[in-house]
Amino acid sequence: MVSYPVFCLPFIVLLFVQLGLNQNECIESKCGCGCPIVQFPFKIKDSKLDHCGYPGFDLSCIDKHETVLELPAIPVKFFVRSIDYESRVLEVYEPNNCFLRQLLGLNFSFSSPFEFQPKFLKNCSIFDCSPSEGDIGYENSCSIIDTCYQLRAVLSDYIDISDFEKPSCTKMGDISVSWVSREYSLFLSWTNPNCSICEAERKNCKWKSNGTEGEIECFHIPKPIRGKSAKIIATSVVLGSFLLILVVVTVSHIYSSSKEREEYEARIEQFLDDYRALKPTRYSFADIKKITNQFKEKLGQGAYGIVFKGRLFQ
Missing domain, CATH: 1.20.5 (Single alpha-helices involved in coiled-coils or other helix-helix interfaces)
Known part of the structure; x- marks a missing residue:
């Protein structure tokens, strides 16, 4: 009969495997196919793994498997195109190309961990012009209260903005942003936490075990195996x-x-x-003669014949 511990062996193995996975439960994830990899310091919001991310680095997954960065202090929703963890640069975009009006109210002076990437930083003036003015600068159409606004971001460092100071164009403000007009992308960067060393060593980054607040450390997680x-x-x-x-x-x-x-x-x-x-012991006739001393002393008559007195020798 097989004992209970034998039947429990697979469950014991699974238990140890699960415990091992729990040690590295902050594995990388995605919102969908083609989406950027999400790992520390970022985490997917409402994933019940709050300890896997850094404060302010929450991402959300929405329809069509899009990755979204929301800044809680302002009503701006950025769609994430890519994340460079080694350079600490986040490339974001707006699918309807309606960045400009939102950027006017954008201010990173609050407690956001992000700032515009200095490498692509440009000074721009935003004008609200009528459609007849043509495609000058960065054109952006936003629908607000069913009214279509033609917004243009003019690179004030390179273009004379006096051409736009006319009755048909209204200047809405000046901003300094890091963007690439070809991809309609904005580039945000962060300083802390700095996981560049870990990324350079092809390792992941996480909160340091038993460390002081804000300390991080490098560790290795095997890449997930997919497909066949x-x-x-x-x-x-x-x-x-x-x-x-x-x-x-x-x-x-x-x-x-x-x-x-x-x-x-x-x-x-x-x-x-x-x-x-x-x-029972078997005796030969010679043994019986010896035991009874040659059938010398007769005791009587038995069922099988005459009974003689004898002595067994060990």
């Missing part, structure tokens, strides 16, 4: 577990049977030792 390789590994694990259980059950059965046989033989030997004196 994952199916092969999963099948191998299932078959391997089945074969392991089969071998354990077979060995346990053989061991139990052998042990029962040994115990049975031991009981037989003990019985023979205890009752050896009662075991």
